[in-house]
Amino acid sequence: MTRPHISDLQLEELALKTLPRSEERALLTALENDKEAQARFASIEKGDDELLREFTPDAVEAEVKRRLRILEEEVATSPPTRRRFNVVGPRLVLGALAASISIAVLLVVFSPADEETPGYRIKGESLLLVHRITKESAEQLTEGAPVCEGDRIQLSVVPAGRRYAVVVSVDGSGQVTVHFPLEGNDGEIAQTDAPYSLPNSYELDDAPLFERFILITAQTPLDPAHIEERLRRLARNRDWLASAPIEGLPEDTSQSSFLLKKVKQ
């Protein structure tokens, strides 16, 4: 059996003592049988004095401030440029989003459900907002809107008093993805009037037929792994994929679904 590789980051965290106890114990055990990793760890532990002497904290702070000033001056004096969206931090057109949110809430509360397109929302419950983002704008999408491979999607949650959320998606090929919470987080969302935008935007791939996003909310912490597993099992049934709710969730959860139809470019 191949021994799992111990990454440099794990060794750094061990040296910094930032690992949870259980992980630290497991790593130390793994290190006992890994001479190569021991050598790397020894080199980390050798000490950091040389760097801190060559580049003192005061000097580094001053240099960082200097570089920040230069960058700010460049931004202030250069013409507006197109902003490039990426998954790390999409820069949404927040004004457009904020305006569209209030309209969306009104539409959800006062409009009847569309009988022809799948999806379900319950009045007064938390809801999922879906925007297609480009360099210039954020276009709010409606249920069943056509989208294609390469479109960048930003999801936002209107919590409506619910403290915890999980956002998952399933596509037309049955592929399940967890969008929120991120690994290690419990999915708690801020209780504000403004929608909570998920940390990452999402570029659509070439999966066929549709991309369906499902928001699950509750007042108590949810179990994303359990939800993902339930969804994977349900997704094996083609009849379930496009519209049916996730069954078997705790009683105090609510869920809503938002489907986008995949079309060719």
Next chain:
Amino acid sequence: MAIDVKKMYTRYGPMVNRRCQSLLGDKEEAADAMHDVFVQLVRRRDKLRPVAAPALLYRIATYVCLNRMRSLRRHPETPGDKLLQFIASSDEIDKLVEHRSLLGQIFKREEPSTRVIAVLHYVDRMTLKEVARVVGMSVSGVRKRLRTLKKHARELQEMSR
């Protein structure tokens, strides 16, 4: 959220410096990149997700170094170096021999964050769970990115035959 640069550097600077050295291979370049990592940390302080500091700085350092490598004229000496150079310099396809330009084309299509994911998984040999923790995505999101990357690689390989 305020960042205490002196405190962060004192605690994590050596780790960041080691990361930059391992990617750039040059002591002076690495020290310069290390400063840029803390610049990025301060610049993006309001957008930071709740990721542990070592993982966050590791990720920023990888981004900063990959961006630097795009403009470096290096002669890679190790297989890991070659992969890093391909990942970083993917828009220089006219300067690469056939199989390297293929890899360059593959990575040219990918977002910077996907390149970071590829470095962490294929070069640093982190598990998907570790990669997800560092980049602040879900495991399934990372898996999907790598699957898309492999798919693009296969498509390009088919086209080149």
